[in-house]
Amino acid sequence: MYPIILLSVLGVVTLFLGFSKSKNVLLPSTLMFLIIALIGNFLEWNQGPLLYFYDMLRVDNLSLAFNGIVLASAFMIVAISGGFQNDADSEPAEYYALMLLSLVGAIMMIGFQHMIMLFIGVEILSIAMYVLTGSNKRNLRSNEAALKYLLMGAFATGFMLFGITLIYGATGSFNLTQIQAYVTTANVAAPSYLLYAGLLLLLIGMLFKVSAAPFHFWTPDVYEGAPTIFTAYMSTIVKTAGFAALYRLLDHTFAGAYSYWWIVLAIVAVLTLIVGNIGAAGQSSFKRMMAYSGISHAGYLLIAVTAISQPSQSAIVFYSIAYSLATICAFAVLLLVSREKANNQQLGEDYDAFNGLAKKNPLLAFVMTVSMLSLAGIPLTAGFWGKFMIFSSAADRGIIWITIIAILMSTVGIYYYFRVILASYLKEGDLTEIRVAPIFKAVMVFATVLTILFGLVPGIFEGLI
Secondary structure (H helix, E strand, O other): OHHHHHHHHHHHHHHHHOOOOOHHHHHHHHHHHHHHHHHHHHHHOOOOOEEEOOOOEEEOHHHHHHHHHHHHHHHHHHHOOHHHHHOOOOOHHHHHHHHHHHHHHHHHHHHEOEHHHHHHHHHHHHHHHHHHHOOOOOOHHHHHHHHHHHHHHHHHHHHHHHHHHHHHHHHOOOEHHHHHHHHHHHHHHOOOHHHHHHHHHHHHHHHHHOOOOOOOOHHHHHHHHOOHHHHHHHHHHHHHHHHHHHHHHHHHOOHHHHHHHHHHHHHHHHHHHHHHHHHHHOOOEHHHHHHHHHHHHHHHHHHHHHOOOHHHHHHHHHHHHHHHHHHHHHHHHHHHHHHHHHHOOOOOOEHHHHOOHHHHOHHHHHHHHHHHHHHHOOOOOHHHHHHHHHHHHHHHHOOHHHHHHHHHHHHHHHHHHHHHHHHHHHOOOOOOOOOOOHHHHHHHHHHHHHHHHHHHOHHHHOOOO
16 A cells, blocks of 8 residues: 555655756656655565455555566666656656556556456556657657557447446446455356456456457557657556456456356467467567567466466566566667667667667677567576466466467567567677666666576565465
């Protein structure tokens, strides 16, 4: 509960800091606010399941772990966003305030114990993302992306609300515990078609938020059109919060109806893997490739949700950490390269932008290489163990066929991730030495070290959740 209160207050404080004469105070202040929220988050660690706000919000070790991933990701993304202060047309106070306040929605999604809390969390996070996606008002791609995201997000919200309504109609409650009790009883007695129709519609709304196929159509255009820093924010924090909410919904509430929903989720997972990997392989734009890559990783996470169990819970947490670290590093390097290309009046979002990166910028090339290897699931990186844990949980559940498809799709991923590595080391380019701010460099090195560390010692979090 502490992060919700702290971020709500500190988000408003950040808005008022925008009235100060110097913009330089905003970045360190926002970072300090995120550190305070992160410390406040773990004050309730191991204190048992706690309920707040009239039993609408649940705090346990699992929710605190996801909160920690979200807050740490936000800290790293804000740390590499210093370019706001150098842009005369930007409004960094508004951007940072929206980012802080959107985290309130993410934390509500992660710990919801009541359907209304889920809806409020989704809307707080989504509305902030609509605004941030279109924040580059002079860029037509940014405006188009924001409009597409808003319109399709509104439809998804409609499905989700209709689903919640049907679930309430069947169970007479919005509380997850009471819904769980009804599901267990109904599953024993007779199936409730109203309940399962509501669950299906609710899943449609939630699957849209995590970019699962066939609800993924907004993702490539929005990722490409949004400013890169917000694309990084969207691809990590929104996805982590969405899967945390999806897991809580299905594991804590609808586990008793597993036989009714698992095949639907399994089919969506396979479709998401195929669309994401095949789509990424055909891209020339790095940002669009990362969009389809995000879709494919949603497929892997859906496998863990489908194989719902204690091992899959640990797999989702570990995979979220590995994915967030690698994705933030990848977008950090893209941000630096594209900024350098823009200064030379060149386009900097295609694979060719990384040509010859290692010659003048070996650190950036190494960071990008580790990120791509982790996303591809190559051994000695965190991404390898994340996929291994997910495949193991699916095998333990007995759904071997979905594991085989996922492994085949992983081999496709090697192709498009290695294109970036080959461009950095084997191709000639005109990139000069790129100046990297100390905090920018610290974040990239820290995330890269963690990616390698978790690849070498994957059991470091074992037994904590």
